[in-house]
Amino acid sequence: MNFSKQEIINILKDDSQNDWLFELADKVRRENVGDEVHLRGLIEFSNICKCMCKYCGLRSPNKNIDRYRIEPDDVISCAEKAVELGYKTIVLQSGEDEFYSRDVMCKIIKGIKEFDCALTLSIGERSFEDYKAFKDCGADRYLIRIETTDRELYKKMHPNMDFDNRVRCLKDLKTLGYEVGTGCLVGLPEQTIESLADDILFFKEIGADMIGIGPFIAHPETPLKDCENGNFTLALKVMALTRVLLKNVNIPATTAMETLNPNGRIIALQSGANVVMPNVTTEKFSSKYEIYPDKSSLSDRDEAERIIKSIGRTISKGYGFRSNS
Ligand code: 5AD
Numbered sequence: 001m002n003f004s005k006q007e008i009i010n011i012l013k014d015d016s017q018n019d020w021l022f023e024l025a026d027k028v029r030r031e032n033v034g035d036e037v038h039l040r041g042l043i044e045f046s047n048i049c050k051c052m053c054k055y056c057g058l059r060s061p062n063k064n065i066d067r068y069r070i071e072p073d074d075v076i077s078c079a080e081k082a083v084e085l086g087y088k089t090i091v092l093q094s095g096e097d098e099f100y101s102r103d104v105m106c107k108i109i110k111g112i113k114e115f116d117c118a119l120t121l122s123i124g125e126r127s128f129e130d131y132k133a134f135k136d137c138g139a140d141r142y143l144i145r146i147e148t149t150d151r152e153l154y155k156k157m158h159p160n161m162d163f164d165n166r167v168r169c170l171k172d173l174k175t176l177g178y179e180v181g182t183g184c185l186v187g188l189p190e191q192t193i194e195s196l197a198d199d200i201l202f203f204k205e206i207g208a209d210m211i212g213i214g215p216f217i218a219h220p221e222t223p224l225k226d227c228e229n230g231n232f233t234l235a236l237k238v239m240a241l242t243r244v245l246l247k248n249v250n251i252p253a254t255t256a257m258e259t260l261n262p263n264g265r266i267i268a269l270q271s272g273a274n275v276v277m278p279n280v281t282t283e284k285f286s287s288k289y290e291i292y293p294d295k296s297s298l299s300d301r302d303e304a305e306r307i308i309k310s311i312g313r314t315i316s317k318g319y320g321f322r323s324n325s
Helices: 005-013 015-033 072-084 102-112 128-136 151-157 163-175 193-206 232-246 255-260 264-269 301-310
Strands: 036-039 041-046 089-094 118-122 141-143 179-186 210-215
Touching: 005 193, 005 232, 015 232, 036 301, 041 072, 072 089, 072 102, 089 102, 089 141, 102 118, 102 128, 118 179, 128 163, 141 210, 151 163, 163 179, 163 193, 179 193, 179 232, 193 232, 210 232, 210 255, 232 255, 232 264, 255 264, 264 301
Parallel strands: 041 089, 089 118, 118 141, 141 179, 179 210
Antiparallel strands: none
């Protein structure tokens, strides 16, 4: 199944076809990546960020936030505990925090790669040389959402940032042999359906291996505090279409989906998603990574297993690469 841009737009605009779309995405998911769900242990190791993204609670001008930074050795021991619990992938995520220089990150990566796990980084825009050093130390995957492919909107949402540099990052990561994850926000102010169709086509064009999609949620300490939240169903449709078009990629049931809909994680898993990312950050810090308000945090592996088994799916025992190894 392959849709043109116009067909994608029509599907996104027409809610009478939603059930058909979600069932199709579930079928494409089953045929291409099976019934296994990959669990990724997420460590949010610093909420300090130099960026000013208009939607994000971690943006540097936000003074009303308790900032923290986890010491490199503690990040490593947090990962060790997660691997002991059975996680086969660790995801290290943070704001763009310069404390974690190339050398500091390399130390953390080497430490974690002593354990039996795959390692994903999600620490923002860096130079080709940084990305190369991280890869040489053993990092396997990298997440960096494009957020929106609408250049005008991108500029409005990301002061002091450059769309072309973000694309450069994705291309460098691909060149270096990472499995690359990207994705977008759904429901940003002034975002059009046409640009969401472009986002989906962009994921395909760039050769993304993982795609995270979630609704925009207004954060009270940001310039977008009075904007309406994104629409859960529209975000789900973008995700489902991404599954249908990209087939065997890994797609998480994102936390933002769960935050907007109490059943969001299960609904996402039944509409194309095949990955869940429980939070394994040390408890002391786990509530402080407030990208958006009321962020739902699944931190209990047993709870994740229960949810997944309740819908007839199984937990993968593999590392969860795209190639299914
Ligand atoms: N609502 C939803 N998602 C958000 N993100 C950041 N701020 C928000 C928000 N207010 C997402 C971005 C980023 C990811 C880590 O979190 O897409 O890439």
